[in-house]
Amino acid sequence: QIWIEGNIASGKTTCLEYFSKTSDIEVLTEPVSKWRNVQGCNPLGLMYQDPSRWGLTLQTYVQLTMLDRHVLPMSTPVRMMERSIYSAKYIFAENLYKSGKMPEVDFAVLSEWFEWIIKNIAIPVDLIVYLQTSPQTCYERLKQRCRDEEKVIPLEYLESIHNLYEDWLIHHKSFEVPAPVLVIPADHDLKKMLHQYEENREKILMAHC
Ligand SMILES: Nc1ncnc2c1ncn2[C@@H]1O[C@H](COP(=O)(O)OP(=O)(O)O)[C@@H](O)[C@H]1O
Numbered sequence: 001q002i003w004i005e006g007n008i009a010s011g012k013t014t015c016l017e018y019f020s021k022t023s024d025i026e027v028l029t030e031p032v033s034k035w036r037n038v039q040g041c042n043p044l045g046l047m048y049q050d051p052s053r054w055g056l057t058l059q060t061y062v063q064l065t066m067l068d069r070h071v072l073p074m075s076t077p078v079r080m081m082e083r084s085i086y087s088a089k090y091i092f093a094e095n096l097y098k099s100g101k102m103p104e105v106d107f108a109v110l111s112e113w114f115e116w117i118i119k120n121i122a123i124p125v126d127l128i129v130y131l132q133t134s135p136q137t138c139y140e141r142l143k144q145r146c147r148d149e150e151k152v153i154p155l156e157y158l159e160s161i162h163n164l165y166e167d168w169l170i171h172h173k174s175f176e177v178p179a180p181v182l183v184i185p186a187d188h189d190l191k192k193m194l195h196q197y198e199e200n201r202e203k204i205l206m207a208h209c
């Protein structure tokens, strides 16, 4: 199992789309559509409007929907999955808490849930592919993608997410990393990115062997 990790709009979905054309690979994208519509409500939009009030609501739902993805039985030898329950906690929940936007009690409850899950439920991973971008690149791609809920995201938000990813996956300064990390520089244009995916294809697809 391979997780594709990276900042918002770093190119994860585009990377997965590319590999989805390969036979014997199952690709699981993030369930963003669920985060934008759970029984008619939009926790992603609410979180960006008022993170202190809705951060826990969103992150609880992200945690549930990512767990649901992780425990799906595999239908092919290789599964590539966009992000993970780990980055939901170590990057996004952490960012809300550290920036003072998630109350301590909310963070404590979310953390206990998370710890219980990773202790009691097997979440296998063989390789983490980290698409390493500059926050500025993500900011430009984010504006180009133009998702309604994300129009309020400032560059500083992407910088915080970037720093948390770097501390976790590059500097090993924050949390345990559950698998080896393959870093792919991802500021390049699409043509160069596809070339790099080809160059790394073997390393990625043989990770489970
Ligand atoms: N290498 C690239 N160069 C320029 N634009 C890109 C590149 N990769 C992706 N994009 C565009 O940037 C936006 C975000 O990409 P996406 O794959 O959705 O990122 P993520 O899934 O990480 O949020 C999309 O509009 C996509 O078409």
Ligand SMILES: O=c1ccn([C@H]2C[C@H](O)[C@@H](COP(=O)(O)O)O2)c(=O)[nH]1
Binding pocket: 007, 008, 009, 010, 012, 030, 032, 044, 058, 059, 062, 087, 088, 089, 092, 093, 150
């Ligand atoms: O735990 C999480 C995971 C994701 N989000 C947000 C960040 C973005 O606005 C979307 C996901 O978009 P990507 O383009 O796939 O990065 O969801 C969050 O708030 N918490």
